[in-house]
Structures are given as C-alpha cells and as structure tokens.
Amino acid sequence: MTEQEKLVSLQQRRAVCPYPDCATGTVMDMVDQRMIAPESREYAFGGFGDEGSLPVHPHSSWTQQECWVCQLCGRSVLEVIECKQTGWGKDARIEELTRLVLWPSPPPRVLPPDVPERIRSAYEEASRAENAGAARLAGVGYRSAVEELCKDQGATHHTLHGKIQELAAKGLPADVITALDETRVVGNDSVHHGVAYSAEELADIAELVAEAAVLLYVQPAQRRRMAESRRRRHEAAQQNP
Ligand SMILES: [Zn+2]
Incomplete structure (x- = not known):
C-alpha cells in the first residue's frame, strides 16, 4: 500500500x-x-x-x-x-x-401510531441524536422514552429503576421488564457517567424500546381492533339471520 x-x-x-x-x-x-x-x-x-x-x-x-x-x-x-x-x-x-x-439524511426511527405521543416523540428525538452521531444524547433520549412509557403505564416511583419494578409487580411480562431495564442502564451510563455507546449498542437499545412498545401498545390495540370487528360481524349476523 x-x-x-x-x-x-x-x-x-x-x-x-x-x-x-x-x-x-x-x-x-x-x-x-x-x-x-x-x-x-x-x-x-x-x-x-x-x-x-x-x-x-x-x-x-x-x-x-x-x-x-x-x-x-x-x-x-x-x-x-x-x-x-x-x-x-x-x-x-x-x-x-x-x-x-x-x-441522504437518514430518517429517524419511529414507533407505531398506537404508542402514546409523549413516548413516540422522545423516541424519535433520541433517534435523531443517534443519526447525528450524538451517542450520549441518544442514550439519554432512549432512557427518557422509557421513563415516559413507565409513567403512561401508571408507575409513580421517583426513580426509573423503581418505576420499572412497579411495572414488574403489576405483572408486566418478564421480557418487557428486561428490555426496559437494559435501556435504563444505558441511559444511566449516558446521564451520570458520560459513557457514549457504540452504534450497534444504541441500535440494540432502540430495538428493545420498540419491542417493549409493541408488547405494551401495539399488540393490545390489535387485539382490541380484532375483537371489535368480531363483535360487529356477530351483530350483523344477528340482524340478518
Ligand atoms: Zn440506489
């Protein structure tokens, strides 16, 4: 060379x-x-x-x-x-x-529309930071998306760790709790220790948050929509025997 x-x-x-x-x-x-x-x-x-x-x-x-x-x-x-x-x-x-x-400037990651807006906007902002190479800021952002998610699920403890434990006690699936907790650790490192994560690690975290959002919001919304359309079919069948 x-x-x-x-x-x-x-x-x-x-x-x-x-x-x-x-x-x-x-x-x-x-x-x-x-x-x-x-x-x-x-x-x-x-x-x-x-x-x-x-x-x-x-x-x-x-x-x-x-x-x-x-x-x-x-x-x-x-x-x-x-x-x-x-x-x-x-x-x-x-x-x-x-x-x-x-x-071309890469589009941000977005969560599906079934997820509440406060969680979606925190997530999208974190993704924009990730795309811009601001790894610490992205870690902090994904953590705050998780914080919003816990609040929306009714957790009130003053620490994020406490909030996640509250959700675990409410019977949230173990895989969701694990996903949320991993995100919390990354966010902690970014907030308190200034640790910047690698691109792959941030991508993993973004996917974990998305996974938790699918389990908590998207799948229940799909079940509700399916139950609703079953109910309407049954009603229609009863009206036109
Ligand atoms: Zn091309």
Whole structure:
C-alpha cells in the first residue's frame, strides 16, 4: 500500500442503497474521497517517492469524506469517516472508528401510531441524536422514552429503576421488564457517567424500546381492533339471520 493509495484509491463496495425508493442491495462506486480534518487534502500523507515529496506531515488520526454513487439509481451518498492509523510502513493498518451518512439524511426511527405521543416523540428525538452521531444524547433520549412509557403505564416511583419494578409487580411480562431495564442502564451510563455507546449498542437499545412498545401498545390495540370487528360481524349476523 503506497501512502497515496491509502486515501485516494477509488473503490467499489456492496451496500444497501440509503434512498428509501431504491433501498436495494447494490454495488456502489466511490467517486470522491478526501481528508477534511485536521487538514483538507486528497491523500493521507506525503512521500511520493524520491522526487518531490510534498510538504505534508503524517497524521495518525483524521476525518475523511467519501462520496459513493449507487449503480442502480445513480444517486450520491455522502459519508464522513473518522480513521485511525496504527503502525507505519508495511505494518500500517487503518481502522475506521465511525462512519456517518450525511446525505441522504437518514430518517429517524419511529414507533407505531398506537404508542402514546409523549413516548413516540422522545423516541424519535433520541433517534435523531443517534443519526447525528450524538451517542450520549441518544442514550439519554432512549432512557427518557422509557421513563415516559413507565409513567403512561401508571408507575409513580421517583426513580426509573423503581418505576420499572412497579411495572414488574403489576405483572408486566418478564421480557418487557428486561428490555426496559437494559435501556435504563444505558441511559444511566449516558446521564451520570458520560459513557457514549457504540452504534450497534444504541441500535440494540432502540430495538428493545420498540419491542417493549409493541408488547405494551401495539399488540393490545390489535387485539382490541380484532375483537371489535368480531363483535360487529356477530351483530350483523344477528340482524340478518
Ligand atoms: Zn440506489
């Protein structure tokens, strides 16, 4: 790997296109890649052979931007990547720390309409923070969605832990309680210890909250709707024997 290749080599990759109306597993071509911090340039660092190495010094960590084009729909995807290099020369390895999609801006996660608005809005805000790479804020946000959910379920204890225990005592299913408690721990770390969770951990938490919301609001609402339509069928059958 030459120094120039590290940043400039144009590549292809397989990925799911982030445009909702494409959203297909596709091949993407990288059409642009450059370092944007700590300086703006198109290569990782200097040393283009004997004649005329450029007056640039190496960075062991940097941020780069990449523009990819979907081969199916032909639209562009803009990403910002934080990179770290370990080792030098032939031992050099580049590690990708984070990769954010800036364009098209990713839609936030949303809960189904059967879930009360206060829970849905806290959840959506947390997801927007997650999309923006604000991991601590997202952790705090998902925790507050859980807090709203507990209040809506009638829990009144002053701590979130206490509220979740109240719901457990009311006979909420054990898997819901476990899901809520895991979210509480992440939120706690974010609020009190400033711990930022990884993208995968935040995605897990978001899914746990969604799972609890489905069990508590969506499934009961579906059962109510089905019972209601059974009742209407029976009434109609009685009126027209
Ligand atoms: Zn596409």
